[in-house]
Amino acid sequence: MSRFRLYPTPEQETALLLQCGHARYVWNLALEQWSMWTRDKRPAPRYVEQARQLTEARAGFDWLRAGSQTVQQQALRDFDQAVSNFYAGTHRRPTWRKARLHEGFRIVGGQASRILRLNRKWAVVNVPKVGWVRFRVSRAVPDAKSYRITRERTGRWHIAFAAIPPPVPAPGSGEIVGVDRGVTTSAALSTGELLSCPGFSDGELKRLKHLQRRLVRCQRGSNRRQRVRAAIAGLHARARDRRKDWVEKTSTDLARRFDIIRIEDLRVAQMTRRPNPKPDPGRPGAYMPNKRCAKAGLNRGIRASAWGLLVERLEHKALDRVERVNPAYTSQTCSTCGHCAPANRKNQAVFRCVACGHQADADVNAAVNIAAGRAVSARRETPVQVSQKREPQLATSA
Structure with missing residues (x-):
């Protein structure tokens, strides 16, 4: 993500904190619904049902209706994605969001493209229910379909555009x-x-x-x-x-x-x-x-x-x-002769091979072994003892 420093006015900061509070409230409410599920109950509501409940809640509470519907719906979408990631085994269980620690919200769709360049160093973004907020242009602003506004514990505000930059091309030298x-x-x-x-x-x-x-x-x-x-x-x-x-x-x-x-x-x-x-x-x-x-x-x-x-x-x-x-024994293996022994590592900084006498920085010696792809076992120099009476084992096909 391309992140830029955001500079809101005191009035805009108050409005931004209100949006963060709404997003945090909706997230925690969805987490509470999901945490109450047990095997003897019906499945916990997902995004479609929670979005319908959010519409009813906005009609019944003025303080919730004063916030942006986009911000609150995206909080539900983020939670639904977090639950899917948890079930897929790629992420941990969703946790509660706390004030002054988790301050932020996300804007998607056409509202995310309301950006105006002022000059070479400054630009403004139109945040729903907040207005035009300035941010510092430290690099080219990407063409993104969404952005996230966050506040650190130190009080600094940032805006991050969801745009994946291209990877760095390889030099082609083969090194x-x-x-x-x-x-x-x-x-x-x-x-x-x-x-x-x-x-x-x-x-x-x-x-x-x-x-x-x-x-x-x-x-x-x-x-x-x-x-x-x-x-x-x-x-x-x-x-x-x-x-x-x-x-x-x-x-x-x-x-x-x-x-x-x-x-x-x-x-x-x-x-x-x-x-x-x-x-x-x-x-x-x-x-x-x-x-x-x-x-x-x-x-x-x-x-x-x-x-x-x-x-x-x-x-x-x-x-x-x-x-x-595999990092196993890369710090105890000589990068010159390949001898592996705990005595090779004299101390945390010096490596001296007891077989060939090669001496080098311990970290550099381990880096050379890693570059060569050496991952040895503890019995690297000892042949594996196999019983003579053991039947030959056929190799498994790939």
């Missing part, structure tokens, strides 16, 4: 690159390049700690607590913007330079889960230490390196040119 992802080094390439995703600066970390301590002392529901939360959200928003900018630039550069991009197939969602509690067998109701604080720090480092977003954008830009490689 293959391997990408190894890490925490200290966000991405190491088989060419020897070490890339680091920018995050918080030292000053921002100091201010973040100070604001978090102030937040603990603030009274819940007070204006001061809201200001401190907004300041903390602003720091995280700047770090998130830097992270996304780095991902976009890195993915575009890799898609333009290499024909084949091989990256380790990591399950980031499973890797960043919190550890399960360990019950103490000697004390019923008590738990043993499970190193959850250390695991939480590792999870923050993985998320700050944007592992999942980098692969997602690479697959978008380098279409059908990204190959996922």
Whole structure:
């Protein structure tokens, strides 16, 4: 999606928040209907029946009729699509939308094309029930049939047009690159390049700690607590913007330079889960230490390196040119002789093969193995022991 910064006036911001509230109310109401379904009841109503109920509700309530019918119907369509994705197994179960956290709505159809260019830097969009709202033109505005308006927790408004850009063309040089992802080094390439995703600066970390301590002392529901939360959200928003900018630039550069991009197939969602509690067998109701604080720090480092977003954008830009490689033992295998042993990894940064003496950066060595497509087993150098009395097994046909 092509996203632009939206600059509404105070009156328009109030109207936009009202539209967000209507969309959130309709979504939560549809979710409540769907959650009440059980096997002994009739099927939960889907979009057609819910749209009819929405028409009756708009006729009975003035505050709901004051909003845009397009916004409220699209909230029902979005929920119906979310339910279909959940049943298909591609997405998780739809959840409740909360105020100040999920602020946004979608416009489709002919109303989405009401855009007027003012000059080189500014344009306006006609939002139903709101009027002409300015947005900053940072790139060419695509010809889209729908757009979504969202508000961040920091108070920034954005408009995103649903237009899929074409993939980056391959250079045609036949070059293959391997990408190894890490925490200290966000991405190491088989060419020897070490890339680091920018995050918080030292000053921002100091201010973040100070604001978090102030937040603990603030009274819940007070204006001061809201200001401190907004300041903390602003720091995280700047770090998130830097992270996304780095991902976009890195993915575009890799898609333009290499024909084949091989990256380790990591399950980031499973890797960043919190550890399960360990019950103490000697004390019923008590738990043993499970190193959850250390695991939480590792999870923050993985998320700050944007592992999942980098692969997602690479697959978008380098279409059908990204190959996922099994990461098993790629960090313990020598990229020169192929010897695999845990002793090869001297520490987190240095790799030294105990067989041939090859020494290199550990992440770069793993990236070379990924570029070569090496995914070895734990017994790579040991022949599989098969009984002499075993009957020959016929190979299964493809």
